[in-house]
Amino acid sequence: MGGAATVQREVETVPVRERAGGSVQRRRVFSGIQPSGNFHIGNYLGAIRNWVAQQSASDNVFCIVDLHALSLPTTREGLRRNIQDLANVLLAAGLDPDQSIIFVQSDVPEHPELCWLLNSVTQFGELRRMTQFKDKSGGQDESVSAALFDYPVLQAADILLYDTELVPVGEDQKQHVELTRDIAARFNSRYGQTFVLPEADIKPDGARIMALDDPTKKMSKSAASPNNYIALTDDADTIRRKIRRAVTDSGSDVTSGRDKPALSNLLTIYGLFSGESVSTLEERYAGRGYGAFKGDLAEVVVDALAPIQRRLVELAADPDVARRVLAGGAERARERASAKMEIVRNRMGLGFGPP
Ligand code: ATP
Ligand code: LTN
Numbered sequence: 001m002g003g004a005a006t007v008q009r010e011v012e013t014v015p016v017r018e019r020a021g022g023s024v025q026r027r028r029v030f031s032g033i034q035p036s037g038n039f040h041i042g043n044y045l046g047a048i049r050n051w052v053a054q055q056s057a058s059d060n061v062f063c064i065v066d067l068h069a070l071s072l073p074t075t076r077e078g079l080r081r082n083i084q085d086l087a088n089v090l091l092a093a094g095l096d097p098d099q100s101i102i103f104v105q106s107d108v109p110e111h112p113e114l115c116w117l118l119n120s121v122t123q124f125g126e127l128r129r130m131t132q133f134k135d136k137s138g139g140q141d142e143s144v145s146a147a148l149f150d151y152p153v154l155q156a157a158d159i160l161l162y163d164t165e166l167v168p169v170g171e172d173q174k175q176h177v178e179l180t181r182d183i184a185a186r187f188n189s190r191y192g193q194t195f196v197l198p199e200a201d202i203k204p205d206g207a208r209i210m211a212l213d214d215p216t217k218k219m220s221k222s223a224a225s226p227n228n229y230i231a232l233t234d235d236a237d238t239i240r241r242k243i244r245r246a247v248t249d250s251g252s253d254v255t256s257g258r259d260k261p262a263l264s265n266l267l268t269i270y271g272l273f274s275g276e277s278v279s280t281l282e283e284r285y286a287g288r289g290y291g292a293f294k295g296d297l298a299e300v301v302v303d304a305l306a307p308i309q310r311r312l313v314e315l316a317a318d319p320d321v322a323r324r325v326l327a328g329g330a331e332r333a334r335e336r337a338s339a340k341m342e343i344v345r346n347r348m349g350l351g352f353g354p355p
Contacts, residue, residue, distance in 0.1 A: 026059040030164035035082035040229035042209035042219035046170030052094035060100035071147040087322035092311035103329030110337035114157035156180040171207040191347040212246040215261040254285035273304040
């Protein structure tokens with residue numbers, strides 16, 4: 001049942017653009033993910049799975065954004081472990097270094113450099129309005145890091161360095177991609193056409209997987225309780241227990257709808273992992289109650305994660321695989337980023353180079 005292969009077939013592929021003369025050009029895709037531990041099925045269904053499904057049709061750059069992770073307190077050992085774990089997750093989920101550049105953000109110093117330059121065309125008020133900043137600062141604006149406030153500008157730099165057209169992300173990142181467009185447009189009007197205006201690529205299903213213990217909030221890595229999420233590394237019994245304990249709605253019908261946030265979320269997860277439509281599932285579970293539904297859902301999730309988990313065990317035993325992929329990815333990313341930065345510095349009049 002289910003399985004990663006089924007999941008990937010269900011995802012739409014990105015249309016390739018046709019050039020005059022009939023040849024096709026792959027769309028440039030960039031996305032990032034923080035190495036902050038507890039990678040969960042929300043990250044997988046909302047982002048990583050789409051990256052994998054589209055990679056053969058696009059020109060892809062995927063980035064482990066360790067500089068973004070510094071916006072909240074980290075330790076040396078914790079960050080190193082999380083970078084290695086995330087690289088393994090991306091490879092186990094199916095990202096292919098022959099089709100995608102996969103690298104660590106801090107290996108390409110052009111990212112923080114462009115961030116600083118873009119700070120000069122970003123307004124304080126724009127950053128203050130970002131909902132992720134409001135959520136993560138939790139009203140403690142005076143004591144959170146300045147990095148948390150500036151986080152979206154570093155994200156804009158990530159995207160704009162690679163002339164990105166599409167940014168496949170979950171729903172929570174839409175506002176950051178819109179800000180990136182505004183920053184790019186302002187830069188272009190001040191200094192001349194330099195940056196491509198990117199678009200967020202948000203799939204209608206799975207873009208916002210909700211927490212199992214509170215279906216009004218998104219599933220989150222940084223949640224206080226592990227019952228919030230199913231981690232990609234949770235074993236079968238943990239997955240069964242978390243799904244059994246997942247909050248449900250009042251009543252006993254297995255149906256989706258505005259008044260059924262918990263069941264809607266569980267049906268979405270079931271449908272995405274099994275490749276079935278929500279209406280097929282509603283029919284199958286009509287009159288059978290929550291118990292039978294949750295039991296089957298747990299097995300669907302266990303089966304779908306099993307091949308990823310098998311590859312994770314192999315990769316964990318051989319850390320050099322990820323190390324080699326990231327070293328090669330950084331080299332290719334640096335080549336593109338340094339060429340772009342040369343143009344940007346020149347447009348802005350920086351340095352004391354040729355006139
Ligand atoms: P946190 O919840 O601590 O903010 P995160 O889980 O959002 O962290 P990120 O590294 O910031 O993790 O996100 C990686 C990708 O996963 C992004 O594209 C994001 O939109 C997507 N994503 C995160 N949570 C969900 C979710 N609950 N449903 C769908 N997509 C999600
Ligand atoms: N902010 C994103 C992670 C991220 C990103 C990016 C996503 C950093 N840089 C560039 C897309 C493109 C997050 O919190 N999920």
